[in-house]
Amino acid sequence: MATILVVDDEMGIRELLSEILSDEGHVVEVAENAQEARAYRARLTPDLVLLDIWMPDTDGVTLLKEWAAQGLLTMPVIMMSGHATIDTAVEATKIGALNFLEKPIALQKLLQAVEQGLMRGKREGQPAPASFDADEDGGELGVFGESEARVAPAAINGMNAGLGAENDLAASMPSGAPSADISFDVPLREARDAFERAYFAYHLAKEHGSMTRVAEKTGLERTHLYRKLKQLGVELSKSKT
Structure with a gap:
């Protein structure tokens, strides 16, 4: 189970992504603009961020730059947009974004990108999805497709x-x-x-x-x-x- 922050100004997108990712076993937090995303990141570090590019207060690329400059870009970030150009996607990748998803987002592409992002975060020593304590459950459950389940x-x-x-x-x-x-x-x-x-x-x-x-x-x-x-x-x- 991982904590995923969804940052998007469209309520429908936030609700849809929350529903899909929650069903996949993740804890989903939402922010409807960059200000809310900043406040959340100041308190906690999610395992993964799904970040919309076009938002009314501050665009996603600018927020990504802020996090990178402040040393807060310590988690995988996947950019999302239905209007971004290739140049924008390339710029976000250079800043530190892991991936780019074009809206409307296909379900399989979303799940694949999220899985890859969480695996990358774990490999690079970034916050990894929460696991069960061996003392409580007799084993540790790894990231999807990355390790085998060991059950007490x-x-x-x-x-x-x-x-x-x-x-x-x-x-x-x-x-x-x-x-x-x-x-x-x-x-x-x-x-x-x-x-x-x-x-x-x-x-x-x-x-x-x-x-x-x-x-x-x-x-x-x-x-x-x-x-x-x-x-x-x-x-x-x-x-x-």
Whole structure:
């Protein structure tokens, strides 16, 4: 889990990015202008910043220059814009921006850029995503796709007990649904995707394909649920809306 600061003057963009990144397991903080972003950075150092270029008070490139000059550019920064030129993107990169995303931002490009940014931050000794203490959880969970998950035996036993209580899961899965078997010997991102595919496939089967009831059961908005299922590759052809 990482703390990501989203700086954008458009409420819709802030809400959309917050929803997507929160669903990915991150803590998302938002700022609607450079002033709020400055105030946040003065208090805390996020693991990653998504920074809009065109804002009403101070543009993102100027804010990036300020942080660099003040020695505060100690976290990966990804610039965003729907109107920026190539020259602007190059300038931001020279100042220290890690990447540039053009609006409207494609979901896969966003997730890939965020993952790369967090990995870069960890490699360079910048603030890394929060991990679980070994004393509390028996292991450390690394950045997506970067290290394998190590889970305490007690936690594994608890999960196995839970799976035992649902031993009819496979039988209730829709045709073509992914297996509920999840390996702990794979990178965290792959294990989590496998779990989520099985989780949603189970609820789709239990609710007979009703997206409305699945949305209620999982606590997701219908539009968010559709996007998540598409991202995971869960078959929807037999679903009832």
